[in-house]
Amino acid sequence: MKRLISTFCGLALFAILYCIMCLPAFAGEITGLRIGQGADSVRVVFDASSDFHYNVFLLDNPKRLVIDVDGTNVARSIENTKDKNNIVGRVRVGTLDGTKKRIVFDLQKPVTIKKAFMLAPQSNFNWRLAIDVNVASERDFASKVGQGHAVSNGTKNKSTSSVTPIKANNNNNAKKIVVIDAGHGGHDPGAIGYSGVYEKNITLAAAKELKRQLDKEGKYKVFLTRSTDIFIPLRDRVKIARKHNADLFISLHADSATNRNAKGLSVYTLSETASDKEAEALAERENKVDIIAGVNMFEQSKEVNDVLISLAQRETRNRSSEFARCIELEMRKSVRLISDTHRFAGFAVLKAPDVPSVLLEMGYLSNKNEERLLRQESYRRKLASSAVKAINRYFEDMKHKSLF
Ligand SMILES: [Zn+2]
Numbered sequence: 001m002k003r004l005i006s007t008f009c010g011l012a013l014f015a016i017l018y019c020i021m022c023l024p025a026f027a028g029e030i031t032g033l034r035i036g037q038g039a040d041s042v043r044v045v046f047d048a049s050s051d052f053h054y055n056v057f058l059l060d061n062p063k064r065l066v067i068d069v070d071g072t073n074v075a076r077s078i079e080n081t082k083d084k085n086n087i088v089g090r091v092r093v094g095t096l097d098g099t100k101k102r103i104v105f106d107l108q109k110p111v112t113i114k115k116a117f118m119l120a121p122q123s124n125f126n127w128r129l130a131i132d133v134n135v136a137s138e139r140d141f142a143s144k145v146g147q148g149h150a151v152s153n154g155t156k157n158k159s160t161s162s163v164t165p166i167k168a169n170n171n172n173n174a175k176k177i178v179v180i181d182a183g184h185g186g187h188d189p190g191a192i193g194y195s196g197v198y199e200k201n202i203t204l205a206a207a208k209e210l211k212r213q214l215d216k217e218g219k220y221k222v223f224l225t226r227s228t229d230i231f232i233p234l235r236d237r238v239k240i241a242r243k244h245n246a247d248l249f250i251s252l253h254a255d256s257a258t259n260r261n262a263k264g265l266s267v268y269t270l271s272e273t274a275s276d277k278e279a280e281a282l283a284e285r286e287n288k289v290d291i292i293a294g295v296n297m298f299e300q301s302k303e304v305n306d307v308l309i310s311l312a313q314r315e316t317r318n319r320s321s322e323f324a325r326c327i328e329l330e331m332r333k334s335v336r337l338i339s340d341t342h343r344f345a346g347f348a349v350l351k352a353p354d355v356p357s358v359l360l361e362m363g364y365l366s367n368k369n370e371e372r373l374l375r376q377e378s379y380r381r382k383l384a385s386s387a388v389k390a391i392n393r394y395f396e397d398m399k400h401k402s403l404f
Helices: 002-022 076-080 138-144 199-217 234-243 277-292 297-308 311-331 368-375 377-400
Strands: 028-037 041-048 053-059 064-070 072-074 091-095 100-106 111-119 127-135 176-182 220-224 248-255 265-270 337-345 357-364
Touching: 028 076, 053 111, 064 072, 064 127, 072 100, 076 091, 111 138, 176 199, 176 234, 199 220, 199 248, 199 357, 199 368, 199 377, 234 248, 248 377, 265 277, 265 311, 277 337, 311 337, 311 357, 311 377, 357 368, 368 377
Parallel strands: 028 072, 176 220, 176 248, 248 357, 265 337
Antiparallel strands: 028 041, 041 127, 053 064, 064 100, 091 100, 111 127, 265 357
């Protein structure tokens, strides 16, 4: 009897092990589907609990957009998405073989796949696979049928797009990376103040003070784009922020105006259209330095323009604006602001597609009083202290907010 029991137990154990081995090794699940329609385009976003392999392509007779996925389950509930559209139509989910699943959209119109990319988790979102399709001619559709458009290799290659989406940072306790950029430097003095002080020296002193105070907080990794009096082209400043994988980029400046009464602090975020003539002129002044150095920063504008419409860029802009709001709230308590404090302009230095960035004009060096203040260490300490509060507030807000 004992022997029978042990044989039975052995068999049961074997059966259990066998079943476990046969279970498809699903790492996670596609849990949701959202569809956003533009005039002639659609963005399809799948929410997933983990990264997975995917292959996106078109099939004809009838016209279909197909997403084959591997290593993930697909919740049938995505077939009931409430998002309506008249381009990609309705969705169906089926099993191909083994661990492979097929998601099929019955196309209402001929389309081409513009891009497909995986977004790593951030804010309240988990993994997302985004697919952009554009309405196309029958001919264009036919020429693309069957071509594997976007194949991911899973975690090793998270994205087929050239833009790294805002990086994953599941762990809210991880040290945030802040890159502080002291405007100008070297042969480029920046604005020259009322009594002849150079903007490049004020920005460097302010950047070092801000780094000192941020380091003391103990929850940031802080880098300066320059810590000495050297010239760095604007696009290299952007590269430095990206290289460090920055969560936030702050470029420090001090303005100058022919009107010596002009005063106050303002904060800028990127926009292709400046909020007013003054903002436009300022961006022109600040951007000019690269051309002076013989480097045309507009060379990269095509790449940047491609990026501007991307999801990552939109998120970055929203975040930049959010940070600008924090700056305004905190600075207001201790410093004079100009009336419309948060402004927009096409600053080259703010064009990192995936790093929330602001440019802070700390005041007017052309104004006698503000120049005097900005030269004072105590005033720069006060400015930095407000900036630290704004940075703390921003990252605190980001924990609870998602902007896409
Ligand atoms: Zn400047």
